[in-house]
Amino acid sequence: MPKPPVIVLCGAAGTGKTTVQQYLRQHFNLARVITHTTRPPRPGEVAGQDYYFETPASMAKLHLFEQVEYDHYRYGSSQEGLQRALADHPGAVMVLDTKGAVTYRKALGDQVKVLFLTVTDRQQLRQRLTHRGDTPAVIASRLASEEFQRDLTLPPALQAQALILRNDDWAATVAQLELYATQWGLKGK
Numbered sequence: 001m002p003k004p005p006v007i008v009l010c011g012a013a014g015t016g017k018t019t020v021q022q023y024l025r026q027h028f029n030l031a032r033v034i035t036h037t038t039r040p041p042r043p044g045e046v047a048g049q050d051y052y053f054e055t056p057a058s059m060a061k062l063h064l065f066e067q068v069e070y071d072h073y074r075y076g077s078s079q080e081g082l083q084r085a086l087a088d089h090p091g092a093v094m095v096l097d098t099k100g101a102v103t104y105r106k107a108l109g110d111q112v113k114v115l116f117l118t119v120t121d122r123q124q125l126r127q128r129l130t131h132r133g134d135t136p137a138v139i140a141s142r143l144a145s146e147e148f149q150r151d152l153t154l155p156p157a158l159q160a161q162a163l164i165l166r167n168d169d170w171a172a173t174v175a176q177l178e179l180y181a182t183q184w185g186l187k188g189k
């Protein structure tokens with residue numbers, strides 16, 4: 001039996017990772033792997049659904065499989081979270097920075113399907129974050145962060161494995177996702 005796919009979405013802020021995750025969950029019954037962060041919730045984000053929101057002290061006590069710093073906050077995920085997600089779903093989907101994507105691909109090999117999201121016009125990213133409701137200060141910090149700059153480009157360690165998803169036009173993105181999902185053996189709901 002092939003192992004259930006673990007779809008890892010990575011790419012710069014605003015490229016549409018969370019939006020694609022939502023689509024894959026709704027259309028292919030994938031489980032979302034909820035990760036931990038010390039970042040404060042955005043308006044509308046729900047604890048335990050979007051993230052487990054942590055303090056620096058509670059984050060430090062967790063037994064995480066991997067953790068990173070991104071724009072001055074910590075983020076991390078556990079193997080238990082992934083196993084819980086796979087227990088009752090045909091596959092799982094995770095949103096990670098590119099460093100996390102490299103870690104998961106190395107650890108789980110071909111079970112991990114990395115989708116690297118990008119857009120043709122990088123100016124679109126600022127507009128999308130503004131449209132999402134992020135404040136000007138949050139957007140400025142994010143776009144200036146080393147991690148944002150790094151995640152604009154596919155890292156060398158993923159170049160032979162990752163699939164590129166150019167998310168300029170949502171209808172084209174959906175068509176591409178449907179093709180990938182078929183290749184991964186996923187059935188639409």
Ligand SMILES: Nc1ncnc2c1ncn2[C@@H]1O[C@H](COP(=O)(O)OP(=O)(O)OP(=O)(O)O)[C@@H](O)[C@H]1O
Nearest residue numbers: 013014015016017018019128131132167168169170
């Ligand atoms: N193809 C698209 N065309 C226009 N807007 C889009 C498209 N895809 C996503 N968006 C919008 O862009 C905004 C950012 O998307 P999303 O939150 O999914 O990005 P993200 O990559 O998860 O960002 P971050 O890493 O900052 O969390 C959202 O308002 C979303 O609705």
Ligand SMILES: Nc1nc2c(ncn2[C@@H]2O[C@H](COP(=O)(O)O)[C@@H](O)[C@H]2O)c(=O)[nH]1
Nearest residue numbers: 035036068070075076077095096097099100
């Ligand atoms: N390596 C990991 N990266 C993670 C994890 N959870 C989220 N992320 C990534 O962090 C940035 C910022 O997220 P945001 O929600 O504040 O926009 C983004 O690239 C996420 O993909 C994790 O557990 N490990």
